[in-house]
Amino acid sequence: MRITALLAGVVLAATALTACGGGSDSSAGDAKVPDDPAQVKGDLTYAIWDVNQQPAMQQVVKAFNAKYPNVKVSISLATFDQYFTKLKTQGSSDNLPDVFWMNGPNLQLFAANKQLAPLDTLLEAKQVDPANYPQALNELYSWDGKQYGVPKDFDTIALWYNKKLFAEAKVAPPTAEWTWDDYKAAAAKLKAALGAKGIYASGDELGNQGNYYPAIMSNGGYVLKDGKSGYGDPKSIEGLQFWSDMVKAGYTPTAAQNAETPGRERFFSGKAAMMWNGNWLVSMALKSPVKNDLAIVPLPKAPSGERKTPIHGLANVMSAKSKNPQAAAAFLAFLGGKDAALIQAKAGAANPAFNGTQTDFVNSAPYALTTFIDAASSYSEPYPVSKDTAVWNKLETDLIAPAFGGDKPMSEVGPDVAAKMDEALGKEK
Amino acid sequence: MSRRRSADGRWPWLFVLPTFLGVLVFYLWPLVKTLYDSFTETGPFGGSTWVGGANYSQLFADSEVYRAVVNTVVYTAIVLLGIPLAVLFASLLNRPGLRGVMIYRTLFFLPYVAMPTAISLVWRIIYNGEYGVLNQALGVVGVDGPSWITTPWFALVAVALLGLWMSIGFNMIVLSAGLKGIPGELYEAASLDGASQVQQFRSITVPLLTPSIFFLSVVTTIAGFQLFDQLFALLGPTNPVMPKTQSLVFLFYDAAFVGNERGYAAAVAVLILAVVGLLTLFQFRFQRRWVNYD
Numbered sequence: 001m002r003i004t005a006l007l008a009g010v011v012l013a014a015t016a017l018t019a020c021g022g023g024s025d026s027s028a029g030d031a032k033v034p035d036d037p038a039q040v041k042g043d044l045t046y047a048i049w050d051v052n053q054q055p056a057m058q059q060v061v062k063a064f065n066a067k068y069p070n071v072k073v074s075i076s077l078a079t080f081d082q083y084f085t086k087l088k089t090q091g092s093s094d095n096l097p098d099v100f101w102m103n104g105p106n107l108q109l110f111a112a113n114k115q116l117a118p119l120d121t122l123l124e125a126k127q128v129d130p131a132n133y134p135q136a137l138n139e140l141y142s143w144d145g146k147q148y149g150v151p152k153d154f155d156t157i158a159l160w161y162n163k164k165l166f167a168e169a170k171v172a173p174p175t176a177e178w179t180w181d182d183y184k185a186a187a188a189k190l191k192a193a194l195g196a197k198g199i200y201a202s203g204d205e206l207g208n209q210g211n212y213y214p215a216i217m218s219n220g221g222y223v224l225k226d227g228k229s230g231y232g233d234p235k236s237i238e239g240l241q242f243w244s245d246m247v248k249a250g251y252t253p254t255a256a257q258n259a260e261t262p263g264r265e266r267f268f269s270g271k272a273a274m275m276w277n278g279n280w281l282v283s284m285a286l287k288s289p290v291k292n293d294l295a296i297v298p299l300p301k302a303p304s305g306e307r308k309t310p311i312h313g314l315a316n317v318m319s320a321k322s323k324n325p326q327a328a329a330a331f332l333a334f335l336g337g338k339d340a341a342l343i344q345a346k347a348g349a350a351n352p353a354f355n356g357t358q359t360d361f362v363n364s365a366p367y368a369l370t371t372f373i374d375a376a377s378s379y380s381e382p383y384p385v386s387k388d389t390a391v392w393n394k395l396e397t398d399l400i401a402p403a404f405g406g407d408k409p410m411s412e413v414g415p416d417v418a419a420k421m422d423e424a425l426g427k428e429k
Numbered sequence: 430m431s432r433r434r435s436a437d438g439r440w441p442w443l444f445v446l447p448t449f450l451g452v453l454v455f456y457l458w459p460l461v462k463t464l465y466d467s468f469t470e471t472g473p474f475g476g477s478t479w480v481g482g483a484n485y486s487q488l489f490a491d492s493e494v495y496r497a498v499v500n501t502v503v504y505t506a507i508v509l510l511g512i513p514l515a516v517l518f519a520s521l522l523n524r525p526g527l528r529g530v531m532i533y534r535t536l537f538f539l540p541y542v543a544m545p546t547a548i549s550l551v552w553r554i555i556y557n558g559e560y561g562v563l564n565q566a567l568g569v570v571g572v573d574g575p576s577w578i579t580t581p582w583f584a585l586v587a588v589a590l591l592g593l594w595m596s597i598g599f600n601m602i603v604l605s606a607g608l609k610g611i612p613g614e615l616y617e618a619a620s621l622d623g624a625s626q627v628q629q630f631r632s633i634t635v636p637l638l639t640p641s642i643f644f645l646s647v648v649t650t651i652a653g654f655q656l657f658d659q660l661f662a663l664l665g666p667t668n669p670v671m672p673k674t675q676s677l678v679f680l681f682y683d684a685a686f687v688g689n690e691r692g693y694a695a696a697v698a699v700l701i702l703a704v705v706g707l708l709t710l711f712q713f714r715f716q717r718r719w720v721n722y723d
Contacts, residue, residue: 081665081666081667085686085687088473088474088686088689089686091473091474092474092475109473113472113473113474114474115474198559255669256576256579256580256668256669256670257558257559257576257579259578259579259664259665259667259668259669259670260553260557260558260559260576260578260579261557261559261560388473390687391688394687394688397667398672401667401669402669
């Protein structure tokens with residue numbers, strides 16, 4: 001039963017392709033937003049992956065409808081784990097949502113396969129102005145000389161900690177001057193004081209963006225440069241080893257424990273004293289039972305004295321085959337505007353990409369959220385992506401994550417991943 | 430007259446047409462298309478090229494495939510153990526004069542009606558190594574339970590136990606229908622001859638239930654080889670034990686929807702079809718030895 005459903009899905013997707021290929025060639029990219037908003041009519045689907053941001057997105061839709069009353073937008077939510085799987089399947093059958101969230105790792109794949117509408121017309125008409133967003137993000141969402149996405153927000157990584165747990169363990173709270181050694185020393189004390197209660201010193205998810213990318217970058221290593229993997233670089237391996245040591249010493253839960261109880265849930269329920277994570281968690285933090293005990297400082301520095309964080313941001317994009325290209329273009333332009341940015345900022349949903357609207361985000365929570373914005377301007381590095389990022393991201397999940405704290409030293413794991421990743425990168429062209 | 434006869438000839442066709450079309454569109458066409466796809470390589474958003482048997486040589490060279498076959502067999506074997514359990518429960522529930530039969534039946538059948546994903550999410554909490562109810566219960570009797578869903582082998586057993594638990598309700602419904610078909614006189618005659626309850630169960634109930642048991646073993650094996658949703662929902666796709674615990678259908682999902690290798694995925698699907706077909710054929714051949722149809 002279940003397998004036939006899956007098979008039927010694949011087959012229907014394939015048949016739909018042959019059936020309606022070439023049907024709608026009225027390129028959505030040429031869609032201009034008419035001057036009279038009442039003329040814009042139609043139904044749109046808007047796909048997102050973060051349940052924490054859904055209320056803010058609904059408010060944005062409401063504000064959009066105040067201007068464009070004849071467009072009906074329905075938000076479709078899928079968890080991040082399944083989001084791009086779903087989109088790829090929808091794309092195979094020309095059924096992509098009209099407007100949807102896009103991330104850096106997937107932009108080139110979708111753009112190169114003609115799934116996204118280029119924004120030429122919107123940019124010419126000044127309905128979307130790249131000058132409003134950080135340059136790094138415009139670049140992340142451009143491919144082959146054309147811009148495909150309107151930056152929505154940006155994120156960097158900082159150190160979240162629980163003041164109450166530090167006080168309870170009588171450990172001095174982290175400062176911006178901390179190094180990795182200070183971090184480990186504090187973790188040892190936290191473990192001694194709180195470990196018996198099932199509380200972890202550093203309840204991290206051992207993810208790439210939040211944990212080992214910043215460690216590698218801070219240490220002077222790299223993930224991807226000039227089409228080559230950096231996992232074989234000794235500096236990168238030291239970055240991986242930092243987390244491996246944290247797990248081995250019992251300061252950080254293992255990848256297996258994270259699969260059972262995700263790190264953020266542990267941290268936000270007071271079962272972990274520290275966590276390296278991004279500013280996309282602010283609305284979750286505000287809803288957590290420990291919301292009054294939380295604080296944020298910059299990440300600890302690598303032994304070299306350097307500190308780096310990847311910077312990444314989401315964008316809103318438009319399907320190349322939207323059935324209502326005008327309405328979709330109007331909505332996309334609205335999403336990229338100042339009003340939409342302010343709504344998200346006030347709700348603490350995300351740190352908006354629109355220049356000058358971040359103050360409301362910083363004020364949305366009693367934590368030092370400027371840390372994330374300062375990080376972006378003073379010590380951030382571009383988020384590593386290639387044309388088919390998902391392929392080597394899977395190598396990271398399958399090979400690196402389970403090795404943290406395991407028996408295999410990172411000096412073996414790193415070169416192994418590098419070889420496989422280089423092979424995958426070679427196949428991209 | 431001849432006119433009317435030709436109309437008579439057409440009517441039956443009209444009635445079977447919807448089913449016929451359904452079979453054609455939803456069963457035969459996907460089958461043919463999957464077979465075709467298994468010889469092609471597809472792009473991330475469609476468009477395919479003929480690659481001959483390349484997908485199959487990749488399939489047979491892939492150690493993950495063999496591991497997935499072993500996992501699937503172990504899982505199916507454990508779920509098959511649910512059948513003897515169901516025979517026991519069904520005959521206990523079938524005893525005349527038992528009070529609250531409907532309540533018991535409902536309790537046993539509930540897991541079968543509920544959505545596998547929803548159930549799996551509940552069991553995910555039950556199985557949790559740190560906070561789970563199961564390990565707390567084990568702790569009471571002094572056993573230090575493992576992290577069920579993140580320890581290799583335990584994870585597979587955890588998934589299989591869930592599958593077993595979910596299948597018992599369905600098995601019992603089929604078996605109690607079988608039990609209703611056993612004439613009461615047989616038991617009367619047996620007790621007049623002095624046969625004990627256990628003897629009656631062994632010599633009358635089980636042999637006369639063999640047709641139902643056979644049906645269940647065929648259906649359970651097929652379902653076992655289609656293991657996907659409990660595994661996916663209970664363990665989660667990023668679970669580090671997944672590479673050691675994945676089933677054939679999970680492999681198919683991973684290739685088709687995560688890796689976007691649809692041709693390879695189709696080859697995996699063909700393999701599953703072949704294995705399930707062979708096993709079913711074997712079971713039908715073997716039934717003459719043990720299934721009692723009189």
